[in-house]
Amino acid sequence: MGGMKSLSPPRFRGRLHDPRTATALGRCLGAAVLTCFVTGLISHVLQEPPGVLADRLPSRPVNGYRINQGVHVATGIAAIPLLLAKLWTVYPRLFTWPAVRGVRHALERLSVGVLVAAALLQLFLGLLNIVQWYPWPFSFRPVHWALAWVLAGSLLLHLAVQAPRIAAHWRRRSTGTRQLPDEERDEPDRRSLLLGVGAAVGAVTVVTVGQTFAPLRPLNLLGPRHPEHGSQGLPVNRSAAAARVSPAAVRDWRLRVAGPLPYTLTWAELAALPQHDSELPIACVEGWSAMARWRGVRMRDLLDRAGAPSGATVRIVSLQRKGGYAVSEMGASYARDPLTLLALRLNGEILNADHGYPARVIAPNRPGVLQTKWVTRIEVLT
Numbered sequence: 001m002g003g004m005k006s007l008s009p010p011r012f013r014g015r016l017h018d019p020r021t022a023t024a025l026g027r028c029l030g031a032a033v034l035t036c037f038v039t040g041l042i043s044h045v046l047q048e049p050p051g052v053l054a055d056r057l058p059s060r061p062v063n064g065y066r067i068n069q070g071v072h073v074a075t076g077i078a079a080i081p082l083l084l085a086k087l088w089t090v091y092p093r094l095f096t097w098p099a100v101r102g103v104r105h106a107l108e109r110l111s112v113g114v115l116v117a118a119a120l121l122q123l124f125l126g127l128l129n130i131v132q133w134y135p136w137p138f139s140f141r142p143v144h145w146a147l148a149w150v151l152a153g154s155l156l157l158h159l160a161v162q163a164p165r166i167a168a169h170w171r172r173r174s175t176g177t178r179q180l181p182d183e184e185r186d187e188p189d190r191r192s193l194l195l196g197v198g199a200a201v202g203a204v205t206v207v208t209v210g211q212t213f214a215p216l217r218p219l220n221l222l223g224p225r226h227p228e229h230g231s232q233g234l235p236v237n238r239s240a241a242a243a244r245v246s247p248a249a250v251r252d253w254r255l256r257v258a259g260p261l262p263y264t265l266t267w268a269e270l271a272a273l274p275q276h277d278s279e280l281p282i283a284c285v286e287g288w289s290a291m292a293r294w295r296g297v298r299m300r301d302l303l304d305r306a307g308a309p310s311g312a313t314v315r316i317v318s319l320q321r322k323g324g325y326a327v328s329e330m331g332a333s334y335a336r337d338p339l340t341l342l343a344l345r346l347n348g349e350i351l352n353a354d355h356g357y358p359a360r361v362i363a364p365n366r367p368g369v370l371q372t373k374w375v376t377r378i379e380v381l382t
């Protein structure tokens with residue numbers, strides 16, 4: 001590059017910045033992003049079902065949400081090193097000169113800018129959410145949801161614009177491009193880079209996925225939650241104190257069931273009803289999950305006693321006053337499932353305050369955020 005003016009853009013000739021490397025990384029990144037996107041859609045529907053689906057969501061497999069969310073968080077984490085490597089591979093194109101060659105070129109560059117910004121922001125927000133750190137003034141889910149669509153749209157556009165290149169470099173032997181004489185010799189560079197990125201992906205996965213995947217639990221070094229740490233063998237996402245559930249409110253507690261035949265029960269009366277056991281996971285949106293043994297009264301028994309129609313949706317109200325999870329709704333498919341309980345016991349003990357004493361909801365194939373704790377009222381909606 002001797003003789004060039006100091007201001008001229010840098011030139012990159014290495015094979016690590018060429019289209020074949022970009023395509024190879026893009027394929028892996030694409031697979032991670034697609035998996036993350038699809039599992040994100042499923043997660044969204046399970047947490048906030050659109051009206052027509054509200055009473056029809058499947059309550060099986062019991063671990064469905066757990067696996068889906070585990071994969072969502074794991075692929076999101078894996079996408080971070082892949083995205084950084086991909087950006088590093090293509091960053092020389094930032095210095096394309098002239099910077100803009102016309103309207104079409106300007107739009108192309110703009111769309112890549114949107115894609116990169118959306119991708120970085122999406123993964124960063126997701127990562128902060130996993131560690132339960134919300135330093136921003138907006139609520140996480142609507143923004144994460146909207147960004148997912150911005151990302152999907154700009155990614156499709158990017159793939160369309162780059163389609164000829166991707167096709168040409170899809171396989172190891174690039175076609176239709178000038179073959180540099182030193183191609184063979186440089187090939188190991190690329191292989192080293194891809195191996196290094198692969199190792200990074202493996203490493204971040206292995207040290208985090210143990211928060212939901214039991215066999216890798218001992219290696220869970222960076223996963224924010226350890227599924228066995230917590231009282232009664234289960235992590236606590238929000239304690240009774242944090243939710244401002246006061247001992248006085250618990251002392252005066254009654255379960256009220258509002259329906260065609262409304263009734264009120266004390267804890268002792270509830271405990272005297274037929275009790276059932278369910279082995280079900282708590283699977284948090286943040287990606288940790290743990291199996292537990294629950295014991296309590298079947299939701300459907302409580303609803304039958306209130307004279308609820310079999311297709312009724314129910315609203316579950318907590319002693320907790322404020323916060324997004326103080327109230328939840330449960331569609332008929334969950335409410336009628338024999339495994340769905342108003343649980344009084346966890347792993348053989350009476351629920352402690354932090355796990356939702358006097359009573360909490362536990363249902364199969366549901367996000368943790370809907371497993372409402374400190375339940376004090378069940379309303380039959382028709």
Ligand SMILES: Nc1nc2c(c(=O)[nH]1)N[C@H]1C(S)=C(S)[C@@H](COP(=O)(O)O)O[C@H]1N2
Pocket residue numbers: 234235236237238243282283284285318320323325326327354355356368369370371372373374
């Ligand atoms: N009332 C109420 N219920 C709640 C919550 C809450 O904040 N308030 N947190 C939910 C979330 S996000 C999760 S993951 C589970 C965790 O249950 P655990 O603390 O018993 O493990 O409880 C759910 N139930």
Ligand SMILES: [Mo]
Pocket residue numbers: 237283284285286368369
């Ligand atoms: Mo959660």
